Amino acid sequence: MRYRRLGDAGVKVSAVALGGWINFGESKTSTDAARAVVTRAYEQGVNFFDLADIYERGDAEKQMGAVLREFPRHTLVISSKVFWPMSDDVNDRGLSRKHIFESIDKSLARLGTDYLDIYFCHRHDPETPVEETARAMDDLIRQGKILYWGTSEWRGAQLAEVYDVCERYGLHKPKTEQPQYSMLRRDLVEEEIIPAAQPRGIGLVVWSPLAQGMLSGKYDGGVPDDSRFNRETWARDQFLNAANAAKVRAIKTIADDLRISRSQLALAWALRTPAVSSVIVGATRPAQIDENVGAAEIDLSAEVITAIDQVLAA
Template identity: 50%
Template sequence: MEYRRLGRSGLKVSALSLGSWVTYSNQVNATSAREIMAAARDHGVNFFDNAETYAAGESERIMGAAFRELGWAREHYVVSSKFFWGLSEDPNVHHTLNRKYLMGAIDGSLRRFGLDYLDLIYCHRPDPNTPIEETVWAMHDIISRGKALYWGTSEWSADEIRAAWDIAERHHLHKPVMEQPQYNLFVRKRVEQEYRRLYEDIGLGLTTWSPLASGVLSGKYVGGIPADSRGTLPGYEWLRERLVNAERNAAAARLKPLADELGCSLAQLSLAWCLKHPQVSSVITGASRVAQVDENMKALEILPRLTTEIMARMEAACETCSS
């Protein structure tokens, strides 16, 4: 496993990490989650990503139980959660980053995990109805009280991240360290263009999600939606249109000969492409069985073989559907 610094912080995270979105509680029960996490740790994974809203809090409970059952020393793993969506429709809980919500959300998350602190916490989306200064102060106070170690954002614009950082700088508060954006061969602009100045100016680190574009870049949806895939899960109807997108699946088909040329799977090739970006601290992978973990981790073996020419061919194959 390769370990990378999280932005300019001293924290090191595994280049490939394991996330629980969609899978835990929906596709994976507690026993399977523990087995998958153990397999990831055997490969050197030390970062496990979660969020309050995943399976309405159940994902955090499952992951927390796995940590206890596996008996790992707390200093050996990094765990995250994200806040914004809330677990009820209450106006001070739903879709907000106000102080009241955030101070309660971290306590609820810690209870579900059964942990004394989280390593990373994220503002899961920007909140246009709460002053950024209020959010920055709340995140600072959470860290100052020892409930989390680092904070960051997810899917914030460069201007919003800069505003948060400037407020923290001005008031000598804990600054946002990392951002969690979507990044894959189809979704590139934010990471490669919008955030470009932030990497040097404020040392922003990235923990990216959806490296396989919800599985499209594994090639599994070229022939339609398999019966056992996330595209058939209740509540994920909104995802199906993306999974059967003809243009994206055609791009995946064009990439397959390149994967064959390198002697790897399309998923491994696509993961390695994400890892190639110098500002990516960790690429969050998902798995619903141990075999998927084993396959995903082999992307690290492909990484040194991605020459400039191979990268250009990959990007050309996806050019018509990249944004």
């Protein structure tokens, strides 16, 4: 495993991280199956585990947290997030000081830890002044409940604004942004987010780097029963179409030449820029972890990156 700095912060995250969305929580997988995946990731050098309050309404934090508690705390970088509604209550949502302060204690209790390494604002909240949110995050850092904070799916101008607010008032600045980024979803990150984040020392930790499994090639011959696109038809509708299928087939030739899998190629491609601190993958079985962590060791040549660009532009 290779480790990268989180933007310009001192903490280092594994280049390949494991996320707890959709595959974790008792309604999604058994405790034993979850334990097998998380343990394999840890054994393979993954130190960064990404969660959110909203993932199975707290159940993913509970299930993954129960496994993570068995490992020495200093060897882990644990993140969670706040923003999405956790109930019908008008204040049980968003990025107000009230909701942030109440949410952190619930996430810490579910995870069974005293602090989060990273706390993400899961979206931008147009109904809360950015100064209120930044001050709440700064206070949580000063209280020791979180070590770093970040944003997810914020636009470039929003990153610039919050950075300026933190600078003006001497608050801890966000050190990471979590956008969607993959071979099949690249434009916003490359055109807007990297130019806004990189000069401000904000490292990207990117989600769905395999386009929810599409880039692995597992859907070349249809949708297997035991796959995400069978379980989550909305995800299939986002990615499974003739144009994407042709690109994924074309990528196979490039991966075969390098004697790596398409999943490894897709992850190494997302990691080709130092603006990306980590790719957050999902996994339903230990074998996927074994394959995906291999990407951290792969450096792609300029020729390979050009060949991939040609495939993706087609």
